Amino acid sequence: MFKIVEKRILNDSMTLMAVEAPYIAKKAKAGQFIILRVNEFGERIPLTVADYDREKGTITIIYQKVGKTTLMLDQLNVGDEILDFIGPLGKATELEGYKNVAVIGGGAGCAIAYPQAKALHSMGTKVDMIAGFRSKDIIILEDEMKAASDRLMITTDDGSNGNKGFVTDALRKNIEEGTKYDLVIAIGPLVMMRAICNLTKEYNIKTLISMNPIMIDGTGMCGGCRLTVGGKTKFACVDGPDFDGHEVDFDEAIKRSRTYADLEKEATREYNCRLMEGANNA
Amino acid sequence: MPNMSPVKTPMPEQEPNVRNKNFEEVALGYTDEMAAEEAKRCLNCKNKPCVSGCPVGVRIPEFIQRVAEGDMEGAYQIIKTTNSLPAVCGRVCPQESQCEQKCVRGIKGEPVGIGRLERYVADWHMKHGAPEEFDVKPNGHKVAVIGAGPAGLTCAGDLAAMGYSVTVYEALHTAGGVLMYGIPQFRLPKEIVQKEIDALKEKGVKIKTDMVMGKVLSVDELFEMGFEAVFIGTGAGLPNFMNIPGEGLIGTYSANEFLTRVNLMKAYLDEYDTPIIRPKNVAVVGGGNVAMDAARTAKRLGAENVYIIYRRAEEQMPARKEEIHHAKEEGIIFKLLCNPIAIHGDDDGRVKAIECVEMELGEPDASGRRRPIAKEGSNFEIPVDSVVMAIGNSPNPLIRSTTEGLEANSHGCIVVDDTTMATTREGVYAAGDAVSGAATVILAMGGGKEAARSIDKYIQSKHSK
Ligand SMILES: Cc1cc2nc3c(=O)[nH]c(=O)nc-3n(C[C@H](O)[C@H](O)[C@H](O)COP(=O)(O)OP(=O)(O)OC[C@H]3O[C@@H](n4cnc5c(N)ncnc54)[C@H](O)[C@@H]3O)c2cc1C
Ligand SMILES: Cc1cc2nc3c(=O)[nH]c(=O)nc-3n(C[C@H](O)[C@H](O)[C@H](O)COP(=O)(O)OP(=O)(O)OC[C@H]3O[C@@H](n4cnc5c(N)ncnc54)[C@H](O)[C@@H]3O)c2cc1C
Ligand code: SF4
Ligand code: SF4
Ligand code: FES
Numbered sequence: 001m002f003k004i005v006e007k008r009i010l011n012d013s014m015t016l017m018a019v020e021a022p023y024i025a026k027k028a029k030a031g032q033f034i035i036l037r038v039n040e041f042g043e044r045i046p047l048t049v050a051d052y053d054r055e056k057g058t059i060t061i062i063y064q065k066v067g068k069t070t071l072m073l074d075q076l077n078v079g080d081e082i083l084d085f086i087g088p089l090g091k092a093t094e095l096e097g098y099k100n101v102a103v104i105g106g107g108a109g110c111a112i113a114y115p116q117a118k119a120l121h122s123m124g125t126k127v128d129m130i131a132g133f134r135s136k137d138i139i140i141l142e143d144e145m146k147a148a149s150d151r152l153m154i155t156t157d158d159g160s161n162g163n164k165g166f167v168t169d170a171l172r173k174n175i176e177e178g179t180k181y182d183l184v185i186a187i188g189p190l191v192m193m194r195a196i197c198n199l200t201k202e203y204n205i206k207t208l209i210s211m212n213p214i215m216i217d218g219t220g221m222c223g224g225c226r227l228t229v230g231g232k233t234k235f236a237c238v239d240g241p242d243f244d245g246h247e248v249d250f251d252e253a254i255k256r257s258r259t260y261a262d263l264e265k266e267a268t269r270e271y272n273c274r275l276m277e278g279a280n281n282a
Numbered sequence: 283m284p285n286m287s288p289v290k291t292p293m294p295e296q297e298p299n300v301r302n303k304n305f306e307e308v309a310l311g312y313t314d315e316m317a318a319e320e321a322k323r324c325l326n327c328k329n330k331p332c333v334s335g336c337p338v339g340v341r342i343p344e345f346i347q348r349v350a351e352g353d354m355e356g357a358y359q360i361i362k363t364t365n366s367l368p369a370v371c372g373r374v375c376p377q378e379s380q381c382e383q384k385c386v387r388g389i390k391g392e393p394v395g396i397g398r399l400e401r402y403v404a405d406w407h408m409k410h411g412a413p414e415e416f417d418v419k420p421n422g423h424k425v426a427v428i429g430a431g432p433a434g435l436t437c438a439g440d441l442a443a444m445g446y447s448v449t450v451y452e453a454l455h456t457a458g459g460v461l462m463y464g465i466p467q468f469r470l471p472k473e474i475v476q477k478e479i480d481a482l483k484e485k486g487v488k489i490k491t492d493m494v495m496g497k498v499l500s501v502d503e504l505f506e507m508g509f510e511a512v513f514i515g516t517g518a519g520l521p522n523f524m525n526i527p528g529e530g531l532i533g534t535y536s537a538n539e540f541l542t543r544v545n546l547m548k549a550y551l552d553e554y555d556t557p558i559i560r561p562k563n564v565a566v567v568g569g570g571n572v573a574m575d576a577a578r579t580a581k582r583l584g585a586e587n588v589y590i591i592y593r594r595a596e597e598q599m600p601a602r603k604e605e606i607h608h609a610k611e612e613g614i615i616f617k618l619l620c621n622p623i624a625i626h627g628d629d630d631g632r633v634k635a636i637e638c639v640e641m642e643l644g645e646p647d648a649s650g651r652r653r654p655i656a657k658e659g660s661n662f663e664i665p666v667d668s669v670v671m672a673i674g675n676s677p678n679p680l681i682r683s684t685t686e687g688l689e690a691n692s693h694g695c696i697v698v699d700d701t702t703m704a705t706t707r708e709g710v711y712a713a714g715d716a717v718s719g720a721a722t723v724i725l726a727m728g729g730g731k732e733a734a735r736s737i738d739k740y741i742q743s744k745h746s747k
């Protein structure tokens with residue numbers, strides 16, 4: 001059992017939690033993830049290590065409430081325990097040897113991109129962070145991202161923060177203004193990462209993306225997380241989750257991410273009904 | 283007077299058309315009368331040929347004699363001296379190629395149902411046996427075991443019985459290895475595996491789940507933590523694919539994923555959250571136990587047509603005869619001498635058909651089996667909405683790649699000394715599928731036992747110097 005020691009609501013759909021997991025906290029690195037199971041009946045879901053505290057022995061996760069399991073997780077509070085918490089899984093992002101990096105996060109992807117920016121920045125690498133959100137009121141981690149970068153640009157789809165546009169627009173602008181990136185890291189929805197990769201291909205800039213296929217074990221045992229990268233089958237949980245974005249077969253990955261869409265929608269609907277009932281009966 | 287019937291006392295089973303819709307155990311087990319009757323078929327041979335066929339040397343005629351005399355506890359104690367998981371082995375051992383193959387009664391008729399009797403005795407003990415008592419004196423030495431499959435659990439149990447303080451580290455949230463995540467409930471009820479694991483805990487074995495070793499702790503760190511020896515029983519859990527077009531389509535599973543969703547995550551029960559596709563028409567590729575399990579599981583999830591696609595003939599299928607027989611009874615359709623060359627999908631990326639070619643058998647290959655050759659132009663398609671690849675597993679590289687000085691062969695199997703199970707790294711031992719590649723439960727257990735003996739010798743000799 002793994003105790004929740006901090007819970008912070010970031011916005012309507014995103015929450016941060018710090019969880020006691022001393023063994024994992026000792027080893028975790030930027031780019032790695034954990035898998036958790038809320039209770040005996042729960043599924044196993046992966047979440048990125050957003051931060052860690054080696055002394056306190058805690059791992060921080062930031063999750064977006066998108067379906068039953070993340071909603072269920074969100075019902076837990078400080079002092080409650082998560083049944084299973086497994087990690088650190090996946091390979092750490094290779095951050096050595098770059099001079100000028102653009103770290104791009106889309107929505108909840110910012111939670112995953114932020115630790116990478118932080119790690120790079122603390123190594124003395126020049127970091128531009130570009131964060132995209134749908135609108136101003138769902139911006140998260142603004143102070144943290146600012147502290148972890150030399151320049152922070154936040155774009156909103158609806159322009160409500162005064163900077164309308166997509167993260168691709170901001171990246172193109174920086175490149176065209178003469179910034180020479182030797183690496184772009186992009187983390188967010190698959191379509192966003194694909195758009196970034198199409199852009200960086202034009203300029204021939206190496207691009208790392210963090211893939212998030214459906215997982216179970218996270219140890220290479222089930223093969224469910226497989227992707228096609230450079231024409232070869234790769235297991236995201238052990239070979240990734242980071243991959244060279246110019247090599248990834250996005251079409252396949254996008255289709256595969258919808259494998260259980262109907263079942264997930266139904267499970268979420270039922271769960272929400274039960275939550276409502278509970279609230280009404282209370 | 284021995285029972286001279288040429289056939290085994292039949293095993294009561296659920297009706298094929300009933301059982302292929304539920305996940306309850308297929309074979310129901312002998313009654314007391316059936317067990318007594320079958321036990322009387324054993325001739326108590328002086329030279330015990332059957333024992334030489336058992337990888338752990340179960341004292342077969344001795345325990346069967348006790349069953350015939352009605353002394354079930356006595357029978358159980360005899361089995362337990364060499365086999366720590368009899369309820370499991372009685373159910374899943376490939377007896378026809380091991381103990382029963384050597385039985386003299388098999389020369390004229392069917393061999394004694396050794397596996398069935400073993401299962402009977404183990405089940406009897408679980409129901410009626412007195413709880414076992416342990417008063418082993420701790421010897422003050424610590425051993426770590428990585429992987430809680432049959433190899434690791436056996437090694438841990440034996441070491442605990444010698445007085446070692448044993449900690450088992452398991453990557454998944456449940457101990458048991460393939461017994462829990464691979465072999466289905468209808469063949470090996472998980473409650474039985476759990477009881478065996480609980481019994482180990484009673485013996486003082488500590489089991490730490492959720493620990494992906496190599497990631498969260500390395501072998502070197504285990505030594506730093508004061509463990510004097512490490513046993514590796516991480517199995518062969520890395521699924522192989524065929525590398526044909528369409529393996530990324532929605533509805534294509536490795537057998538590991540398909541079975542894990544159903545067994546470990548219990549996706550077949552409504553109250554569990556893990557989703558699974560319940561296909562209407564399924565092709566399972568492969569001819570081993572894993573393929574049979576996947577096919578029969580798919581049927582139970584409600585599939586109408588389940589095809590086993592295998593590139594050789596039935597005689598060459600590596601699956602246990604009994605499983606092939608059960609699968610056929612349950613309505614699984616066998617497409618033999620067929621090889622998949624592509625999986626086709628619709629616009630949403632979902633599987634809609636599997637394309638195969640017919641095969642014919644040519645000259646024997648290195649394995650001694652006749653090599654299948656594709657018949658030109660014989661391509662045909664089977665409409666399916668799911669494909670399960672059950673074409674084998676390889677050892678997972680996690681431990682190997684994070685442990686200095688641990689040698690592996692070109693297949694990724696850890697190299698050990700055949701008799702001691704010692705790896706190329708001092709104080710580190712390994713056995714089971716991680717060493718042999720995908721094999722059997724009983725071989726994994728045999729290896730785990732051997733390793734426990736060697737670890738004891740190693741630690742004792744270190745301290746007597
Ligand atoms: C390596 C990795 C790191 C991730 N890090 C984060 C993170 O830091 N924060 C965050 O909010 N999300 C993260 N995700 C995504 C997160 O795992 C899913 O949002 C979560 O599983 C959704 O579960 P649900 O039951 O709440 O929603 P559902 O309604 O069941 O699913 C919503 C969508 O999430 C995805 N999903 C569902 N089940 C799984 C699963 N078992 N494994 C992976 N994806 C699944 C599917 O695309 C699905 O359509 C990460 C995914 C991966 C693979
Ligand atoms: C579907 C299926 C059906 C089968 N049917 C039969 C049958 O009928 N009869 C028979 O005799 N055999 C059968 N087998 C084969 C048999 O199950 C295996 O040979 C046996 O389980 C091997 O035992 P093991 O202990 O070596 O490994 P496993 O049972 O594979 O256990 C290894 C354990 O180690 C854990 N592990 C792996 N890596 C790590 C790590 N880095 N850190 C911590 N833990 C780790 C795994 O999670 C697993 O729990 C079947 C196999 C399958 C898949
Ligand atoms: S352990 Fe397996 S091989 Fe040995 S006697 Fe029992 S069933 Fe036969
Ligand atoms: S060979 Fe057969 S008949 Fe002879 S002792 Fe063994 S089980 Fe009994
Ligand atoms: S999640 Fe099972 S192999 Fe990656």
Ligand SMILES: [Mg+2]
Nearest residue numbers: 067068069264
């Ligand atoms: Mg879900």
